[in-house]
Structure formats: C-alpha cells, structure tokens
Amino acid sequence: MSLENRYSRLTTHDSQTMLLNKSEYLFNKAQKFIPGGVNSPARAFKSVGGVPVFFKKAKGSVITDEDGNEFIDYVGSWGPMILGHAFPPVVKAVQDASFNSTSFGAPTELEIEMAELVQQMVPNVERVRMVNSGTEACMSAVRVARGYTGKEKIIKFEGNYHGHGDAFLIKAGSGALTLGKPSSPGVTKGTAKDTLNADYNDLPSVEKLLKKNKGNVAAIILEPVAGNMGCIPPEPGFLEGLRKLCDEHETVLIFDEVMTGFRLARGGAQERFNIWADLVTFGKIIGGGLPVGAFGGKKEIMDVVAPVGPVYQAGTLSGNPLAMSAGLAQLGALEKYPEIYVDLEEKTEYLKKNLTNVLNKHELDYHMNQVGSMISLFFTKEKVRDFKGANSTDQQFFKQFFHEMLKRGIYLPPSPFESWFLANTLTYEMLDKTIAAADESIGVVKSAS
Numbered sequence: 001m002s003l004e005n006r007y008s009r010l011t012t013h014d015s016q017t018m019l020l021n022k023s024e025y026l027f028n029k030a031q032k033f034i035p036g037g038v039n040s041p042a043r044a045f046k047s048v049g050g051v052p053v054f055f056k057k058a059k060g061s062v063i064t065d066e067d068g069n070e071f072i073d074y075v076g077s078w079g080p081m082i083l084g085h086a087f088p089p090v091v092k093a094v095q096d097a098s099f100n101s102t103s104f105g106a107p108t109e110l111e112i113e114m115a116e117l118v119q120q121m122v123p124n125v126e127r128v129r130m131v132n133s134g135t136e137a138c139m140s141a142v143r144v145a146r147g148y149t150g151k152e153k154i155i156k157f158e159g160n161y162h163g164h165g166d167a168f169l170i171k172a173g174s175g176a177l178t179l180g181k182p183s184s185p186g187v188t189k190g191t192a193k194d195t196l197n198a199d200y201n202d203l204p205s206v207e208k209l210l211k212k213n214k215g216n217v218a219a220i221i222l223e224p225v226a227g228n229m230g231c232i233p234p235e236p237g238f239l240e241g242l243r244k245l246c247d248e249h250e251t252v253l254i255f256d257e258v259m260t261g262f263r264l265a266r267g268g269a270q271e272r273f274n275i276w277a278d279l280v281t282f283g284k285i286i287g288g289g290l291p292v293g294a295f296g297g298k299k300e301i302m303d304v305v306a307p308v309g310p311v312y313q314a315g316t317l318s319g320n321p322l323a324m325s326a327g328l329a330q331l332g333a334l335e336k337y338p339e340i341y342v343d344l345e346e347k348t349e350y351l352k353k354n355l356t357n358v359l360n361k362h363e364l365d366y367h368m369n370q371v372g373s374m375i376s377l378f379f380t381k382e383k384v385r386d387f388k389g390a391n392s393t394d395q396q397f398f399k400q401f402f403h404e405m406l407k408r409g410i411y412l413p414p415s416p417f418e419s420w421f422l423a424n425t426l427t428y429e430m431l432d433k434t435i436a437a438a439d440e441s442i443g444v445v446k447s448a449s
C-alpha cells in the first residue's frame with residue numbers, strides 16, 4: 001500500500017470514528033502544524049465563528065468542499081476570480097508555461113507582454129514592476145514615493161487595507177492629530193511616527209495632517225473604492241480633492257487598486273472616476289489566481305527604482321512565467337471583452353435590487369453599498385461612508401446570517417467587513433438562489449433574536 005493511500009484511509013477512518021466532517025477533521029489537524037490552522041488569518045472564520053470550510057476544487061462560481069458540498073461562491077479567492085474558477089484560458093496558460101520551466105530568475109518576453117498589456121488597460125502606468133503580492137506592491141510603492149520626494153511620512157485612511165507591511169499596521173491615536181500607534185506587536189513606534197491616519201471621505205482630516213506635517217508627507221495612499229471595511233465608495237469630490245492636495249503639497253498620490261484594479265473597469269477605479277494617481281498598486285485579478293502584485297505609474301517617479309535609480313526593490317520569483325501566463329490569460333480576456341464589465345455590473349445591480357426587496361420585506365435596518373461588481377450589506381441604520389459607519393454594523397446578526405447562508409449553499413466572505421466579489425460565471429439562476437437563501441436566512445435569524 002502506498003503511503004498516500006494509507007494516509008487517505010486513516011483520514012477517512014479518523015473522521016468517521018470522531019464523527020467529524022472533513023473540514024472539522026482537517027482544521028483540527030491543521031492547527032497542529034500551522035498557526036491557527038491557516039496561512040492568512042481571515043480564513044480562520046474568527047469573525048463568524050465555527051470551522052472554516054476546506055475546499056478541494058471549484059469551477060466557475062461553484063466551489064466544492066472536502067465533503068463534496070457545493071456552494072455558490074461570492075469570495076472568488078478575495079477578488080482574483082472575476083472570470084470564475086478554473087477559467088479555461090488561465091488553466092491552459094499555466095499548464096503550457098510549466099513545461100518550459102517554472103522559473104528562470106532572468107528576463108522573459110512574457111514580462112514585456114504583461115507590462116504592455118497593463119499599460120494598454122491603465123494608460124498612466126508608464127512603467128510597471130511585477131512583484132509577488134499586493135502587500136509587496138504597496139510596501140514598494142511607498143518606498144518609491146519616499147525615495148522620489150525625499151520625504152518620510154505617509155497618510156493612509158482608517159479602515160483601508162494595504163497588506164501587512166509595517167507602515168500599514170498603524171491605527172489612529174485617540175484624536176485625529178495625535179500620534180498613531182502600532183496595531184500589531186512587532187511594529188515599532190518609529191514606524192508609527194511616520195504613518196498618519198486620516199478619515200475616509202473626509203478631506204478636512206487630510207488637509208489638517210498635511211498642514212501639520214508640511215513638507216514632510218511623501219505619499220497619500222488609499223483604496224479609491226474601499227473594500228476592506230466592506231465596500232465604501234468615495235463621495236463626490238473626495239478623490240478630486242486628494243488629487244488637488246497632492247499636487248499642491250508635492251505629495252505622491254498612490255491608489256491601491258489591488259482590489260479595484262481590472263475589476264471596476266479595465267482601467268480600474270482610475271478609469272471609472274477619471275482621477276489619475278501618480279502611482280498605482282495591483283494584485284489579485286492581475287495574477288489570475290497566482291501570486292502576483294505590481295506597482296507602476298509615471299516614468300519620472302518609477303525611474304528612481306533600481307536598477308535605473310537608487311531605490312532598491314527586487315524579487316527572485318518576480319515576473320514568474322507561470323504567474324505572468326495566468327495573468328496575461330485573465331487580463332487578455334478582460335481587455336478583449338469589455339462587455340464583461342457591463343454584464344457583471346448588471347448582475348450585481350440585480351442582486352442589490354432583489355436583496356433590497358428582501359430586507360425591506362423583513363423591515364430590517366441595513367445599508368447596502370455597491371460599486372461595479374463589489375457589494376456589501378451592512379446591518380445598520382447608519383449610512384456607511386467611513387470606518388466608523390462600517391463598525392456600526394450588527395456583527396452578531398451578520399454572524400448568524402453568514403452561517404444560515406452557508407447552510408443554504410451560499411459562500412459569503414466570512415466577515416462583515418469584506419466586500420462580496422461577483423464573477424461573471426454567476427448565472428441569474430444562482431443569483432435567484434442566493435436571494436431566496438437570504439430571504440430564508442434573515443427570517444431564521446430574525447425569529448431567533
């Protein structure tokens with residue numbers, strides 16, 4: 001008997017005697033080897049409780065767990081799967097590329113094709129550097145902005161997420177103008193000193209910080225549509241105002257389009273709102289599900305990056321041929337068929353409209369935000385336009401709603417503070433199933449509370 005069979009038999013045996021489903025069994029086992037059993041904390045279901053679902057495969061918008069249960073997927077790997085799981089051109093591109101070696105650590109033509117395609121879709125990206133994650137892209141963009149301006153501080157917004165780089169793990173102090181503090185042990189006070197926190201959709205909070213730190217702010221970084229405190233759109237004038245302030249203060253405007261890039265339009269939020277940043281970061285969709293990030297922008301700024309300029313940035317696997325092939329296949333499809341965006345938005349609006357009817361029927365307090373194929377449902381009376389508004393959501397209600405939806409075969413992001421991501425493989429039949437599930441789920445949760 002091969003070792004593999006032995007282990008799979010043991011697994012089945014154990015899971016039967018312990019009367020666990022496979023996800024429970026695997027989660028127990030995972031925790032013996034991996035911190036918290038997961039390789040990224042949002043996967044651990046901490047905000048909704050219970051055992052995370054372990055998946056084994058997915059196709060289009062249907063995702064299958066280790067026990068063979070099927071779910072309609074609204075997570076899409078947290079964004080990348082805009083064309084659905086196992087999109088055939090991506091699968092084929094990865095297969096084909098792998099036969100020619102999985103990595104060279106030397107330049108390839110694929111990287112030029114990728115850079116050219118990115119520039120075609122996002123015209124202000126005159127130069128682009130590939131990295132391996134959104135985190136890396138944002139860390140690097142900030143370093144470049146500092147190197148370019150010779151200034152040290154950055155302004156970010158409460159509730160925006162730019163990955164786990166030290167500079168981003170700083171939360172606001174007690175007042176808007178007091179010094180920020182690390183939101184994670186392991187981040188130093190020195191780092192906190194250089195990260196200033198403003199409020200989303202609040203230009204005066206930015207103006208105050210710029211004034212107080214005059215001549216010292218290298219960059220303003222933000223999600224042009226927030227997606228990591230649920231979906232929160234920029235209010236009219238907000239992005240315009242930031243663009244103007246950055247010009248006045250010779251500060252680099254960085255749009256973190258890791259989530260919105262290639263999702264809200266071919267040219268991301270920049271195209272959708274017609275506001276153009278100096279530097280842009282990408283991740284998620286750009287890699288077609290492989291680990292890719294990128295940062296780019298004006299030539300003048302990007303020319304400070306090594307080896308042209310003195311700002312160091314590097315990566316053994318950056319521009320990896322499998323990753324580039326997957327990304328090219330996915331971006332290529334989006335570039336070629338822009339009607340996908342129209343289709344996706346119609347589906348998302350359909351979902352919004354029908355969920356609204358359900359919520360009204362149940363006379364529930366809620367606020368729904370939607371931009372393109374990003375949508376969030378907040379259980380709150382407040383209008384959600386910033387971090388404070390997002391936090392007013394009834395988390396207990398969401399928790400129960402999430403599990404009721406899961407029972408009915410709908411896989412939502414396991415947190416009230418994550419946007420749902422639609423894929424164009426969702427059919428109207430799936431959307432109707434989701435709406436019916438929401439109706440039942442809300443009914444159950446309401447009658448239980």
Ligand SMILES: *Cc1c(COP(=O)(O)O)cnc(C)c1O
Binds near residue numbers: 163227228257
């Ligand atoms: C996901 C995300 C990141 C981090 O990307 P990783 O690939 O997870 O490191 C950064 N910014 C935004 C807006 C994101 O949504």
